[in-house]
Amino acid sequence: MITITTTDDLNAFCTRAHAADYVTVDTEFLRERxxxxxxxxxxxxxxxxxxxxxVLVDPLADGLSLDPLMALFRDExxxxxxxxxxxDLEIFFIDNGVIPAPLFDTQVAAMVxxxxxxxxxxxxxxxxxxQSLDKSSRFTDWSRxxxxxxxxxxALADVTHLRQIYEFLxxxxxxxxxxxxxxxxLAVLTNPETYITRPDEAWKRIKVRSNSPRFLAVVRELARFREDMAQSRNVPRARIFKDDALVELASTKPQSLADLGRSRLLLREARRGDIAEGILTAxxxxxxxxxDDLPKPDTSRDKLQVNPALADLLRVLLKAKTESSGVASRLIAPSSDLDAIAAGLRDVAALSGWRREVFGEDALRLCEGEIALAAKGRSVEVIEL
Incomplete structure (x- = not known):
């Protein structure tokens, strides 16, 4: 097993790789702390x-530069x-500003x-x-x-078998x-925006039960503060405070350190020092x-008038299309898309791109009464009306 620890050796391997049709890639990393x-x-x-x-490349080796690998990643x-x-892509983009291209993801291809x-x-x-894999080393400390x-x-098995999988798919x-x-x-995976976390938008990931603009404004400021501090200290968000504590703080709106001391969910270290001051300021x-600056939540789907019978028919149609195409149903259309279509919305992913070919066209025709569904043995057939 070859382990590369010098820039010269990495450059030699990448020089060979530039002449190849493809290279399989994987990484091992730590993120718990x-x-x-x-x-x-x-x-x-x-x-x-x-x-x-x-080969294995040791990015922790003294003096090793990943520039030859980044050049390979840019080789179209x-x-x-x-x-x-x-x-993996997030790591390379955050550390080096590079997204490998062209890209092939065997998980995506396998679903299709x-x-x-x-x-x-x-x-x-x-x-x-x-083949079978020995997964006993999966959760070891890769930094040691x-x-x-x-x-x-x-580690090598994660790229050697990948060659055969890629060629097959x-x-x-x-x-x-x-x-x-x-x-x-893959358009989402190759878009740099996928890997950019903006503190101003961190609040949109918080699950809340209230759409009160004032409540959401406090959630937004707390989430922004937490994101900024987590990034600057390079610690997980939960080390600052967890989501449930954030929602509690947005509800109770503490104004003093004494108020923070009465929190049920806030960690002890967050009740004093920089974190406490940041919470009160946020x-x-x-x-x-x-x-005029209060958050405006997206409520466009909150009051959808879903036709339940049509939604059920769309689910039957999706099952039929899944069986005939061999593509995973959730990849074609999640339940939320089916309900949206049954409520009359048309700006949904299931009605665009390849999904429209596989499912969307007939879904629209079903909504318009142009086709019907009929059971034939264990299968479902589309019938023209």
């Missing part, structure tokens, strides 16, 4: 079976293959090819490569050195003409927010 992921290991493999075709002639790429929803790598290894042989073997997509479906799905800013 930090806001940003700490990159601990990079696994790379080229087409072929030689030992030199699959080499496909970069990942499985469930989002977290009929392997189910969010299929795991281990499942694909068993079903496509006909030296790495054990078991860790190295585990790429062929299947080409045969079925669904490669552009995958390209549509609450005051939320309470004093001018009326």
């Amino acid at each position: 930090t806001y940003y992921s700490k990159l601990c290991l990079i696994q790379l493999a080229l087409p072929g079976k030689d030992e030199a075709d699959a 002639s080499v496909v970069k293959v990942f499985h469930a790429a989002r977290q 090819c009929g392997f189910g929803e969010q299929v795991g790598y281990e499942t694909l290894v068993k079903r496509i490569a006909k 050195r030296p790495l054990s042989d078991a860790q190295k073997t585990y 790429a062929r299947k997509l080409e045969q079925t003409g669904r490669d552009r479906w995958v390209a549509e799905e 609450v005051k800013q939320g309470v004093d927010t001018p009326k």
Whole structure:
């Protein structure tokens, strides 16, 4: 097992990779105690079976520069293959400002090819490569050195089997003409906006039961403060205070340290010092927010008049389309999209792109009474009216 610890050796491998059709990539990282992921290991493999075709790169090695790898990631002639790429891409974008392109995500491709929803790598290894994986090293501390042989073997398996999986799925997509479906799905993963966390927008991720603009203004300021502090200290958000404590603070609107001391959910360390002062300031800013600057929650779907019978028919149609196409139903249309269509909305994902071809067109025709559904044995057929 080859472990690269110098820039020269990484450059030599990447020079070979520039001449390859693709390179498979995976990472090992830690994030339990930090806001940003700490990159601990990079696994790379080229087409072929030689030992030199699959390597480990140690980003923690003194003096190692990842510039040769970033140059490879920018090379449009080499496909970069990942499985469930989002977290890996976030690391490379945050640390280096680079999103590998062109990109192929075997998890996305597998869903399009009929392997189910969010299929795991281990499942694909068993079903496509006909191999089994030893997952005993999965939750080890990847920042500790030296790495054990078991860790190295585990890490390399994440890119060596990926070669066969990629080649199988790429062929299947080409045969079925669904490669552009995958390209549509990957647009989100390759968009830099996916990996930019803006403190001003952090409040939108908080689950609340009230849509009161004044309450949401306090939530917004607390979430903004927490995000700023978590980023500056490089600690998880929950180390500042958890979501349930944030909602409690927005409800009680504490004005003093004594008020903070009465919180049921706030951690002890958040009741004093910089965090406590920041909380009180954020609450005051939320309470004093001018009326014109109050948050405006999206309530467009709150009062949808859903036709329940039509929604049920759409679910039957979706099941039929799922069976005939082999594509996971949740990937085609989640329940919220079906209800929206049944309520008359048309600006939904299930009615655009490849989803419109697979399901959306007939969904609209069903709503207009142009087609009907009929049971035939264990299947459902579409009937023209």
